Amino acid sequence: MTNGQPKIRIRNLHKSFGSNQVLRGLNLDIGVGESVVVIGGSGSGKSVLLKCILGLVTPEEGSIQIDGKEVVHISERDREELLKQFGMLFQSGALFDSLKVWENVAFGLIQAHGMPRKQAKGVALEMLASVGLDARVAEMAPAELSGGMRKRVGLARAIATSPKVIFFDEPTTGLDPIMGSIIDRLIVHSVKQMQVTALSITHDMASARRIADRVAMLYNGEIIWDGPVAEIDNADNPHVDQFIHGKAEGPIQMQVRKP
Amino acid sequence: MAALDALALLGRTFLKFLEATGRLAVFVWNAFSRAWRPPFYFRAVGQQMIDIGYYSLPIVGLTAIFAGMVLALQSNIGLARFEAETQIPEIVAFSITRELGPVLAGLMVAGRIGASMAAEIGTMRVTEQIDALVTLATDPFRYLVFPRLLAGLITLPLLVLVADVIGIFGGFVVSVQTFGFNPANFINKVWDYLVWDDIFDGLVKSSVFGFIVTLMGCYQGYYSRGGAEGVGRATTNAVVSASILILVADYFLSALMFGV
Numbered sequence A: 001m002t003n004g005q006p007k008i009r010i011r012n013l014h015k016s017f018g019s020n021q022v023l024r025g026l027n028l029d030i031g032v033g034e035s036v037v038v039i040g041g042s043g044s045g046k047s048v049l050l051k052c053i054l055g056l057v058t059p060e061e062g063s064i065q066i067d068g069k070e071v072v073h074i075s076e077r078d079r080e081e082l083l084k085q086f087g088m089l090f091q092s093g094a095l096f097d098s099l100k101v102w103e104n105v106a107f108g109l110i111q112a113h114g115m116p117r118k119q120a121k122g123v124a125l126e127m128l129a130s131v132g133l134d135a136r137v138a139e140m141a142p143a144e145l146s147g148g149m150r151k152r153v154g155l156a157r158a159i160a161t162s163p164k165v166i167f168f169d170e171p172t173t174g175l176d177p178i179m180g181s182i183i184d185r186l187i188v189h190s191v192k193q194m195q196v197t198a199l200s201i202t203h204d205m206a207s208a209r210r211i212a213d214r215v216a217m218l219y220n221g222e223i224i225w226d227g228p229v230a231e232i233d234n235a236d237n238p239h240v241d242q243f244i245h246g247k248a249e250g251p252i253q254m255q256v257r258k259p
Numbered sequence B: 001m002a003a004l005d006a007l008a009l010l011g012r013t014f015l016k017f018l019e020a021t022g023r024l025a026v027f028v029w030n031a032f033s034r035a036w037r038p039p040f041y042f043r044a045v046g047q048q049m050i051d052i053g054y055y056s057l058p059i060v061g062l063t064a065i066f067a068g069m070v071l072a073l074q075s076n077i078g079l080a081r082f083e084a085e086t087q088i089p090e091i092v093a094f095s096i097t098r099e100l101g102p103v104l105a106g107l108m109v110a111g112r113i114g115a116s117m118a119a120e121i122g123t124m125r126v127t128e129q130i131d132a133l134v135t136l137a138t139d140p141f142r143y144l145v146f147p148r149l150l151a152g153l154i155t156l157p158l159l160v161l162v163a164d165v166i167g168i169f170g171g172f173v174v175s176v177q178t179f180g181f182n183p184a185n186f187i188n189k190v191w192d193y194l195v196w197d198d199i200f201d202g203l204v205k206s207s208v209f210g211f212i213v214t215l216m217g218c219y220q221g222y223y224s225r226g227g228a229e230g231v232g233r234a235t236t237n238a239v240v241s242a243s244i245l246i247l248v249a250d251y252f253l254s255a256l257m258f259g260v
């Protein structure tokens, strides 16, 4: 799927927080209309990678190109324009707690795309219905929702503006297995029907297999393996093998005291 | 060695101060330079004006009436030493409009609004809501910061205007009730004595104070980090820094207004 120019092209990306080097020369290409899933241990820098691409975090070094255009140091105004074609589901949901659920979902439509409130509410209700939330929930405040409901509202908000690129940071974490499958299907549907480019993060290998065209593994600040989802079982990479089978023993050493 | 250490500490503190001032200047610049581009968030400005003005009326009113009352009480004692008790109305009107109205309202609003703004924006920062705003192509400076600053600039003078009336009324009540002043005489004296400049200078001050309060609330909130504890720290810093800045600005503005 990487024929022609990739939608997102990352080269030699470095990001540290103080002495904590999180990304250390990361390279990744994501093709137009492709669904890539990034896997990797907790704290390995997956969320930071998404934030670097969106410009929420500024990398020290390296290049990020979107449609062939360098975006690391673009102006505030250009970034605002650029982000109109992006959608992001935050790991924590990041719902605006001063607004009702439907206002959260309709936010991008009203504020950035100038849609009238009434019309935006209609779209928001449709989006909420597609993640299994009804009109009663739409009138609630985010603080009144369960963890899984918040995640689904965040998802509805991320896709409401019909973005060209969507980032999903752990879309199915905290959902029951059935709702998890429904959300996976929604993601696959968006990618295939609307030609969306998707970059997702997940720890759930079943979910990864369902939504990914390609899987990339982040370890020690770099992408150490990257290939079609079908090849993941024969990756011939001990790190990937340990990760997808969730083995405690292997090359990946978690910093814990053995019981 | 101790002297050198002290010098180094002084230098570090000074550098920190410069850095903070620079960051604050950039913050203000961002808020005002971007505000001229659409979209404009009129609703947000209105909401903030109601919050800052209308909902602060009770505490500011209460503060003002007692300030006016105590002023009348004190000046009666002070003026009696010069046998000038008849000047109470002038003293009350002058002090309230020029000094106590703006400063007390500013300090009260700093406690009420500065704290809640820092807490709200700080919570939005640490729960990634500000990041979410950015990804929804909405500039936090235009959506969150500018409406608050603008509302502070406009609303505090309105609030102080009300506080002036209530404060002078407090002085009136004490003078009439306790010292047997003739009510009509009191009002006439205030009316004859006060000049437009007294009121106007007070309102200019309060506009500056409103800006200081909202700026400290937004700035401390925007740069808060470290979860709930960080938000708590931001809230305290917003109130303390706004209160100090109000008193400092008050001195310099007064000096400027009297051409000292």
Ligand SMILES: Nc1ncnc2c1ncn2[C@@H]1O[C@H](COP(=O)(O)OP(=O)(O)OP(=O)(O)O)[C@@H](O)[C@H]1O
Residues within 6 Å of the ligand: A017, A020, A022, A040, A041, A042, A043, A044, A045, A046, A047, A048, A049, A091
């Ligand atoms: N704003 C920040 N300030 C300081 N350090 C940070 C910040 N954000 C992330 N980090 C650090 O970067 C590292 C990677 O964090 P990140 O959130 O990307 O992990 P992750 O791979 O998404 O993990 P998880 O799967 O648990 O969500 C962590 O060590 C974290 O402490």
Ligand SMILES: [Mg+2]
Residues within 6 Å of the ligand: A046, A047, A048, A091, A169
């Ligand atoms: Mg994460």
